[in-house]
Amino acid sequence: MQQLPLDIEIKADSTFDNFIVGGEDNAQLIAVLQGLARGEHDFIYLYGEQGTGRTHLLQAFTQHYSEQLPQALVAYIPLDNMQLVPEMVEGLSSFDAVCIDGIERCLGDKAWETALFNLYNQLKEHDKTLVIAGIEAPQQLDVTLADLKSRLSAMLIHAIQPLSDDDKRVLMQTKAEERGLELTDDVATYLLSRQQRDLPHLLGMLETLDQASLQAKRRLTIPFVKQVLEL
Known part of the structure; x- marks a missing residue:
């Protein structure tokens, strides 16, 4: 796993094994993510309310991907990290898989939206993998760049179901x-x-x-x- 030169922590206990799955929909989502971590390619958007495990799942995917495909490059990007700037996203097109956590945090910022739009297109062109997590479905996001919203809406969308x-x-x-x-x-x-x-x-x-x-x-x-x- 290649790490960006930032203070980004991936918790060792964020794994698929210790994620409390709950319902069948969540089990299907984990199966999809595990498939991607074995080398399948797709663009996945997952969303859910606070506490449903969005960050846990993205970090679990990042770790599992690195274990299953040690020669591949995977990046985990939490957009609540204030050290991040849009220019850093430009270099991620060389990665095999990219995880973007908390997309709602950068919406309304033209530079960020443009950077994410370009990253999406670059990864798609080279048959890479992109996993994005947000608090709402793409259709409900306040996205300024219409082309970015259409790209997000075209991803395979999974809602994380709250636990009983x-x-x-x-x-x-x-x-x-x-x-x-x-x-x-x-x-x-x-x-x-x-x-x-x-x-x-x-x-x-x-x-x-x-x-x-x-x-x-x-x-x-x-x-x-x-x-x-x-x-």
């Missing part, structure tokens, strides 16, 4: 176990019933409980959770 409460419970318990915590069904159910249900909030809350548990040397019980989270 049961799936969120499994994810929280898995993340707790990775931290050396035991999160019982009763405590997990209590947290899901009392807190915001989006995953960033739930996982942030789990981090708070982890730190409190270490400091107090106590296991996670409902009374302890109430005390720490002031419920």
Whole structure:
């Protein structure tokens, strides 16, 4: 995997194996991404609300691609990185696969939209792979450059389906176990019933409980959770 000279972190635990799949639509999306990581070529646009795992999937694809095709070049570009400038995109046409994360962050900027439009055309011309993630479907994006919007709309589009409460419970318990915590069904159910249900909030809350548990040397019980989270 060739890295760009930027402070871009790809988390080692962002893999396909530890992604909580949920429904069949998500399973199909992962199958498509795994196929691309084995050398198939396509242009994929995936979208979903906050916490559905867009970044996880793009980073998992990047790592899997590099493992399966070690001689190929793959780039992961998170557009929330303030070091990035449109000119950096120009050199990505030499890569075999490019992942663009958070496309909504650059929309309305003529230079960025033009750079992405040109990259799209260059990768398509040379039968490369492009994976883009956004918070909305292409048709709902506020794209100024009409030709870019038409290109995005022509990609193979997949909506990431939100997890059910049961799936969120499994994810929280898995993340707790990775931290050396035991999160019982009763405590997990209590947290899901009392807190915001989006995953960033739930996982942030789990981090708070982890730190409190270490400091107090106590296991996670409902009374302890109430005390720490002031419920």
